[in-house]
Amino acid sequence: MEPLTAGAFAPFGQVIEAGQLGCHYPINGGSCVRYHDLARLDPGFGGELIASVFRAQPTALPRSVAQFERHPLASQAFIPLSGRPFLVLVAPPAPRPDPQSLRLFLADASQGVNLDRAVWHHALLALEGVSDFLVLDRKGPGANYDEAWLDQPLWLDALEVVR
Template sequence: METTIALRALMVEPLSREAFAPFGEVIETAGATHYPINQGSTERFHDLARVDVVGGRTLINIFRGQPFHLPVEVRLLERHPLGSQAFVPIDGQRMLIVVAPPGELDESAIRAFISTPWQGVNYATGTWHHPLLTLAARGDFLVVDRGGPGDNCEERLLAQPRRIESLPV
């Protein structure tokens, strides 16, 4: 006989630097330190995220996320104990971001955010997060993470799955 586990509602909040700080950094130009370079032909938005690659090397990838549609069931989180992982939209797609703090997985601390089309995130080393969730359309994301020896991906099924039914207006 199959056991049915009730899905717990998970509210989504707008992505902001302050709210996301326990999980990593928001990558965006708004509010960033910036200055002109190249004799004024380019504006540099400086030091937007701290890339961490313990005992490895930095990888630059493009991930193509397939769209999810509401409601979204969250049954699994993953973390990367040996490095940070950044996702930056290339084509203006928003991300649904589900996270929990680093350390032992605390399901009571799971939070969800929705990005604007031009916000990215850098998950701090060890931060629990759901795999890439794009909404409405396929999306391409520049992903900066760690390559090298060691197991850098740990997955956990949630004891109490979550369900996201709506987004903030």
């Protein structure tokens, strides 16, 4: 497992967090700081950007993982609302998720992610309790959901993906 950083996550999308590296500036007479343009939200051609809340049950570790999904027409962002860390298990775009290319990230409670189009990912992996996430994704025409299963399940433990 690796910490969630903008550089490490770049092949899969963007980290959404208020940090000193991005564009930020005071607004509202100095009573607020705007952390501007943190992700390339992409509703795809003919799509609309929508906001939803997903409530995820906590993940007990260790656990097996086999099912992955991707959204080929648009990006999908997950922003934690419950003040808890979560895991992000991803693989690069490909016809199927490659078990050898899986990356496991630990997002702290102040970080969200925006997954680029067609990035394979596991369902939400909440830690420490039931957790709500603001999800920004696409509504519109076309098939924007693919599902794939690994030939052999992998074990996810508290430290890494065990092949």
